Amino acid sequence: MKTRVTIWHEFVHEKSNPDVRKVYPDGIHGHLAKALAAPDLEIRTATLEEPEHGLTKEVVDNTDVMLWWGHAAHDKVADDVVRRVQERVWEGMGILCLHSAHMSKIFKALNGTSGKLHWREAGEKERLWTVDPAHPIAAGLPEHFELPYEEMYGEPFMIAEDAHVVFMSWFEGGEVFRSGFTLKRGNGRMFYFRPGHETYPTYKDPNVLRVLANAIRWAKPVLSAPYPKTHSPEPLEPLSQKDYNPGKAGIIR
């Protein structure tokens, strides 16, 4: 059975900035759909401007792994769509939050944090170090790899304490950053990956694409069915047989 992937993209910069359009003529979502295509994946895309942002209940319920890229329009994403996505993660759906999605509603809702960081756009060099080489997301990646031009994100990065760091970045301008980390929320898995500024062809880099391809396979749901409601495994006497004595330690209702 194929893994059902939905690539969600706000798709704003490509329409307002001709330089971004030159890098991604089909949008970041369109580009990634082609670049990540594989026999074991069934990929579709969805964008902000579609009804319910393209994330109807039917689409979300039938997604195994979602990718999320947003930046300029985080506030335009409806709260009930975010809740739908989050609840699906709790059920087991995987989600990859990309680059500036660190300030998206869904990233903050899953981390429980602000997602704040320091940043600078100066087209500087970024070098990513593989901190956990034995993680499935790092499979086939070198010890370190470089992106010649990227936006800088710097620490402190306000993320959940249980962020398991797979990649760390070194920046030409002097900063460090936890650039790739995993979380588990309910039955579902999240992966955040930092690189991917819209004005650079980062998503054409083979190492970056390999990280995303690995992460999709890693984030697939393990479990789909919820547990049935349970009853007491041990025999308990009925409430009414116990003393009612609110003054001491008693049962009241």
Next chain:
Amino acid sequence: MKTRVTIWHEFVHEKSNPDVRKVYPDGIHGHLAKALAAPDLEIRTATLEEPEHGLTKEVVDNTDVMLWWGHAAHDKVADDVVRRVQERVWEGMGILCLHSAHMSKIFKALNGTSGKLHWREAGEKERLWTVDPAHPIAAGLPEHFELPYEEMYGEPFMIAEDAHVVFMSWFEGGEVFRSGFTLKRGNGRMFYFRPGHETYPTYKDPNVLRVLANAIRWAKPVLSAPYPKTHSPEPLEPLSQKDYNPGKAGIIR
């Protein structure tokens, strides 16, 4: 300087259920304010029915540690008040989520999870085990202590992976539960403590009160001032001096 504590309580059951009123004539908030009174604390209370639920910007900004008890009216808590409380936690305020607050908006927002669990109300015995005796919240607590009658909460409990467990419960009916755990979100600390069903005098138990007293001291803010915005520590050449070449790896803006 005193630690400024705000005890927030939805204050619903005491008004609708005479049995609860018998246990807590002044409300759970009123009871806790008296029971936790100490020279190093400045305690105030706030309830759902007050304007802005008693949690105005001024109150929240001047709170070091907040206690939160809610159950019947989670949905009636305004989203912007929840956001205000959460942002204050990120700044450094401590928060104690009590009993059925596991389904409150603030608990879910800080965990990033659903807070779901199994439950049963049968007035059964609960025994709490001190799993991390070296934690400041466990100071002075015995290896285990009992509550003769409590509601049961059972695993799996949907909480964040980085929950550090201090207390675990054994229930007469056969379940186990992670009853006391800590989280850190941004600069602030959270502690969840399970016991405290409104129909039993749990908050009169000396061990329970000791846990809460310890947790208030542990949750006090360490840091209050935010960092200033930073600039590149290393010299970077101006953007314009780099090649512009979107077809390869170039700078666009």
Next chain:
Amino acid sequence: MKTRVTIWHEFVHEKSNPDVRKVYPDGIHGHLAKALAAPDLEIRTATLEEPEHGLTKEVVDNTDVMLWWGHAAHDKVADDVVRRVQERVWEGMGILCLHSAHMSKIFKALNGTSGKLHWREAGEKERLWTVDPAHPIAAGLPEHFELPYEEMYGEPFMIAEDAHVVFMSWFEGGEVFRSGFTLKRGNGRMFYFRPGHETYPTYKDPNVLRVLANAIRWAKPVLSAPYPKTHSPEPLEPLSQKDYNPGKAGIIR
């Protein structure tokens, strides 16, 4: 390619206690080798009494997942064999520590803790709760399952903080315990599983066998090759060109 499994057993109780021999006539190792046999596994056994405890460099180097059961003879295991096993875990080998292996040298070496706990042997009921139903080790397991007679292990259990708990136990006598947890050390994975006292037929229970079978598949190495030694990715001026000035901040060698 098959997963190469080595089941290590101290094999002491079966020889000294006829009651244990009745339950496991072929030893726990012999029983498990048969009970866990599967087309994707290549299983061998090793025991304390063999030269180098059956864990020669060749055996260890050619093991993907090791199972470890010990109790009466922890101290008789040679330190250099323990080091060999630990270094192989760091390289990527998986290891399952079973029952009283909580006090084995390898368990303590991987946790960095004493492994201490409370215990009682009274043939009481144990109920295991699946705390993380989405973990691969929990695949196919029910929400909870029971063992009618087992030894009791109780909290506090001195294990590493990063123990990720998959199963928790409830005991008839009133205790709770983190009965199944995972660790990662270097490139290798560890799983500890509590049940398995030698006087009860615990390893004949289908749920227990399923946990072990799942854990073997989960613990398989992800990575085998170490990284090459690296050199500075950024150009650095030779040491000799910098000032030597030990009184201030200088370079000395």
Next chain:
Amino acid sequence: MKTRVTIWHEFVHEKSNPDVRKVYPDGIHGHLAKALAAPDLEIRTATLEEPEHGLTKEVVDNTDVMLWWGHAAHDKVADDVVRRVQERVWEGMGILCLHSAHMSKIFKALNGTSGKLHWREAGEKERLWTVDPAHPIAAGLPEHFELPYEEMYGEPFMIAEDAHVVFMSWFEGGEVFRSGFTLKRGNGRMFYFRPGHETYPTYKDPNVLRVLANAIRWAKPVLSAPYPKTHSPEPLEPLSQKDYNPGKAGIIR
């Protein structure tokens, strides 16, 4: 009551290398004892060459926080002294592992890992970023601070998964590193701090000294007394009253 601090130093380089002696004429231990002196601390030192390395049972039992610097002579430290120190950590003693102590026996024993990393000695610039500004060890530290000349340590750094990172380093030569992290083992706390190569006056840097001073206060024991041995809190029928039936699920002993 004063916090009893023992600074342990192998004290080898100062005797063999005149350049190191120029930086630390009294040895790193002697220097730190003076530089960290404070009214709330009672500081003593101990070195490798003393009987039992200066870490007799009496010294260790009466230490609240130990500092450990070693490099050239890790193998010369007796195993039973390491075990004594580790067991004292489990009881509640704090320990600070400094710089090349990442390969010491005690560091590896507490992490359960190899402590391996990449390194280069080129007298390059190190910049430390405060990743968790709300941690007590970071109190009073700036967002980032620099050391003009240091040895480089690079990722991947083989440490325990539960390492809570407080500081991260950026190196002039292009690497990143988790330079300051905490662990908890048993009742005791550990802090590792990377900078401190013997040929540079790193321990004269005010920020470095502040980190160590903070860490000593943070690592003080919370608990000293062990728990008493426990008995079953719930009534259990005597073993003999249960059926003995090894063929099914029975009690054997």
